[in-house]
Amino acid sequence: MRTLTILGLESSCDDTAAAVLRQTGDARPEILSSVVMGQNDLHAAFGGVVPEIAARAHAERLDGCVIKALDQAGLSLREIDAVAVTAGPGLIGGVISGVMCAKGIALGAGLPLVGVNHLAGHALTPRLTDGAAYPYLMLLVSGGHCQFLIVRGADDFTRLGGTIDDAPGEAFDKTARLLGLPQPGGPSVELQAKQGDPARFRFPRPLLDRPGCDMSFSGLKTALLRARDGLIAEQGGLTRADRADLCAGFQAAMRDVLAEKTRRALALYRAEAPAQPMLAVAGGVAANLAIRGALETVCAEQGIGFTAPPLALCTDNAAMIAYAGLERFRSGHVDDMTLAARPRWPL
Numbered sequence: 001m002r003t004l005t006i007l008g009l010e011s012s013c014d015d016t017a018a019a020v021l022r023q024t025g026d027a028r029p030e031i032l033s034s035v036v037m038g039q040n041d042l043h044a045a046f047g048g049v050v051p052e053i054a055a056r057a058h059a060e061r062l063d064g065c066v067i068k069a070l071d072q073a074g075l076s077l078r079e080i081d082a083v084a085v086t087a088g089p090g091l092i093g094g095v096i097s098g099v100m101c102a103k104g105i106a107l108g109a110g111l112p113l114v115g116v117n118h119l120a121g122h123a124l125t126p127r128l129t130d131g132a133a134y135p136y137l138m139l140l141v142s143g144g145h146c147q148f149l150i151v152r153g154a155d156d157f158t159r160l161g162g163t164i165d166d167a168p169g170e171a172f173d174k175t176a177r178l179l180g181l182p183q184p185g186g187p188s189v190e191l192q193a194k195q196g197d198p199a200r201f202r203f204p205r206p207l208l209d210r211p212g213c214d215m216s217f218s219g220l221k222t223a224l225l226r227a228r229d230g231l232i233a234e235q236g237g238l239t240r241a242d243r244a245d246l247c248a249g250f251q252a253a254m255r256d257v258l259a260e261k262t263r264r265a266l267a268l269y270r271a272e273a274p275a276q277p278m279l280a281v282a283g284g285v286a287a288n289l290a291i292r293g294a295l296e297t298v299c300a301e302q303g304i305g306f307t308a309p310p311l312a313l314c315t316d317n318a319a320m321i322a323y324a325g326l327e328r329f330r331s332g333h334v335d336d337m338t339l340a341a342r343p344r345w346p347l
């Protein structure tokens with residue numbers, strides 16, 4: 001296999017990112033640079049990502065991001081073999097910004113263009129970081145996504161189930177908001193939960209009574225709201241211990257649901273008799289040590305490998321897009337100037 005150097009672009013949510021990846025033969029690819037420009041400061045006052053603001057920021061920053069990624073890799077466009085770009089799913093203004101930028105580069109420099117599904121980028125990351133062998137089971141748990149996938153190839157995924165309402169990160173963020181804790185909510189809730197008693201509030205474990213791998217987290221958030229309002233009505237406010245106990249109860253419910261649904265997803269996956277069975281988790285929520293620990297335990301019980309890519313590659317970045325583009329390109333996939341930006345693009 002020849003050496004390939006890929007430029008990747010990502011702009012589907014609130015991170016503008018560019019990265020350069022190189023693979024020599026079939027060795028583990030090397031991330032030559034990975035630049036991520038976040039937009040938290042632009043959206044903080046609005047309590048969530050504002051699509052129009054995000055799109056404008058991407059359009060303004062993409063060029064600079066690409067230049068920085070090439071600089072850090074010590075390369076010029078002449079040394080790049082292909083341009084990979086997130087073509088969906090995501091906030092459409094941002095996706096269009098990225099796709100237009102990639103088309104401009106591809107056209108100007110005469111390079112092949114490869115459109116990448118953002119979710120495939122996340123799902124293929126364990127191959128970039130750990131050389132995971134197909135097929136592996138992937139649990140994607142972030143602020144926007146929650147699903148189990150059997151990953152069989154760069155374009156071959158089977159979705160076993162996922163959330164039917166909120167994503168887990170979203171539920172963590174809402175919980176933090178309800179309790180007056182700082183955003184992003186996941187780390188704040190985890191910190192509080194460490195000091196709390198998970199047994200004081202017994203929150204529901206939604207959909208555990210039903211077969212399958214689908215999940216639901218909106219009822220959990222409502223139960224937390226009710227418990228909070230009950231305490232406020234009774235005592236006129238929340239104590240530090242109340243907050244910690246509410247967080248501990250919430251996190252325990254989330255952990256139990258994810259662990260049990262993972263058991264079920266593993267049963268379906270194992271029926272395929274994979275040679276090197278492995279569960280990979282990715283997404284911001286994979287940073288939660290209580291949840292990660294519970295998933296590791298489930299895997300250890302069943303003799304299944306476990307991996308969670310380093311956080312910088314679990315959250316949105318362009319190295320994962322470059323990698324997914326590399327696999328697609330190696331398998332002969334190239335897009336032309338009709339490549340469309342897609343707000344929805346299920347795997």
Ligand code: KG4
Binds near residue numbers: 144168170190286289
């Ligand atoms: O993958 P990510 O950076 O962005 C996307 O959603 O695409 O995930 C961000 C989410 C946020 O909702 C954040 O609260 C959550 O991941 N998160 C956590 C933790 N760290 C980040 N949730 C639970 N525990 C954590 N330690």
Ligand code: ZN
Binds near residue numbers: 122
């Ligand atoms: Zn993402």
